[in-house]
Amino acid sequence: NAGVTQTPKFQVLKTGQSMTLQCAQDMNHEYMSWYRQDPGMGLRLIHYSVGAGITDQGEVPNGYNVSRSTTEDFPLRLLSAAPSQTSVYFCASSPPGGGKTQYFGPGTRLLVL
Amino acid sequence: GDSVTQMEGPVTLSEEAFLTINCTYTATGYPSLFWYVKYPGEGLQLLLKATKADDKGSNKGFEATYRKETTSFHLEKGSVQVSDSAVYFCALADGAGGTSYGKLTFGQGTILTVHP
Numbered sequence: 706n707a708g709v710t711q712t713p714k715f716q717v718l719k720t721g722q723s724m725t726l727q728c729a730q731d732m733n734h735e736y737m738s739w740y741r742q743d744p745g746m747g748l749r750l751i752h753y754s755v756g757a758g759i760t761d762q763g764e765v766p767n768g769y770n771v772s773r774s775t776t777e778d779f780p781l782r783l784l785s786a787a788p789s790q791t792s793v794y795f796c797a798s799s800p801p802g803g804g805k806t807q808y809f810g811p812g813t814r815l816l817v818l
Numbered sequence: 819g820d821s822v823t824q825m826e827g828p829v830t831l832s833e834e835a836f837l838t839i840n841c842t843y844t845a846t847g848y849p850s851l852f853w854y855v856k857y858p859g860e861g862l863q864l865l866l867k868a869t870k871a872d873d874k875g876s877n878k879g880f881e882a883t884y885r886k887e888t889t890s891f892h893l894e895k896g897s898v899q900v901s902d903s904a905v906y907f908c909a910l911a912d913g914a915g916g917t918s919y920g921k922l923t924f925g926q927g928t929i930l931t932v933h934p
Contacts, residue, residue, distance in 0.1 A: 709861065711861075738921070738922075740922075740924075742927075745926050746926055747822070747824075747907060747924035747925050747926040747927055748862075748907065748909075748922070748924040749924070750921055750922065750923075753921065763921065795861065795862060797862075797922075806852070806864055806867060807864075807922060808864075809854075809861040809862035809863070810861050811859070811860060811861040812861060
């Protein structure tokens with residue numbers, strides 16, 4: 706198993722540009738989520754999904770969209786990037802009944818100029 | 819709402835020193851508690867966890883005990899190695915709603931550097 710994979714590893718955007726951060730898992734996990742990590746603030750939940758076709762907002766959802774058309778994929782879209790979205794983004798997945806343990810991808814570092 | 823507070827870092831130790839990273843939490847109900855670790859260039863990995871009061875999680879020489887009376891989950895290791903240099907995150911998963919997934923609330927992370 707590859708586990709949780711994320712692409713790209715690093716991206717530079719200009720303000721107003723759009724992009725999609727990709728996340729995929731091959732463990733057949735139902736629960737997937739996106740976090741952002743900012744210096745001194747730990748990780749904060751952006752959006753999450755409890756299964757294909759079901760998504761919900763986390764703590765900091767503004768400026769981000771998600772969809773979950775398959776169990777494996779959970780892309781995060783930035784429609785109009787802003788400098789405040791400069792951060793490191795982590796995707797995570799969890800199996801049902803997994804004792805709430807989440808498995809994280811390696812992260813995507815995003816810089817918005 | 820739920821919150822997690824970790825000791826301020828960074829922490830710098832010599833090899834074989836004793837490590838403590840403090841973590842306290844605020845939550846309703848009975849959360850599960852976790853320590854995650856991020857090594858350079860890698861994703862977060864679960865280090866250990868505890869799901870109920872007085873449980874002790876342990877892994878790779880690290881230990882943490884779920885103390886409900888002090889709402890704490892301090893991470894300890896008796897003898898650190900250079901390879902333990904990483905960022906350590908304390909986290910909790912809410913116990914509300916009966917869901918088995920939970921949403922993680924993280925502390926701010928503590929950078930640990932171990933010198934030879």
